Amino acid sequence: MHDDANDGDDGDAVWQVHAGDAGFAAPADRTVLASAEAAGLPWSNSCRNGTCRTCLRRLRSGEVAYGIEWPGVLPDERAEGWFLPCVAYPRSDLVLAADGVQVLPVT
């Protein structure tokens, strides 16, 4: 649950992220990856700028906004819930795939 007093896109909002058994607070002004790390979760990452896709995870519900104009996720992948936590900022409570790490099918 989030703090209703802090709804909106301002930097004061704090959302909740649920990923399987793990859950953590995610301030709107911090990337989802940075919040996971602050909670002690060792999420995979490398470039931290939205290009390598090492941090790719799947969103089951919720919304994120990107801190860069074109993160390395294709429109079809976005539609399926894939996102890059290293450059994504929460805009609602988020529910991620159970273990977070999933492999995209090779096409």
Ligand code: FES
């Ligand atoms: S760490 Fe490289 S895209 Fe997120």
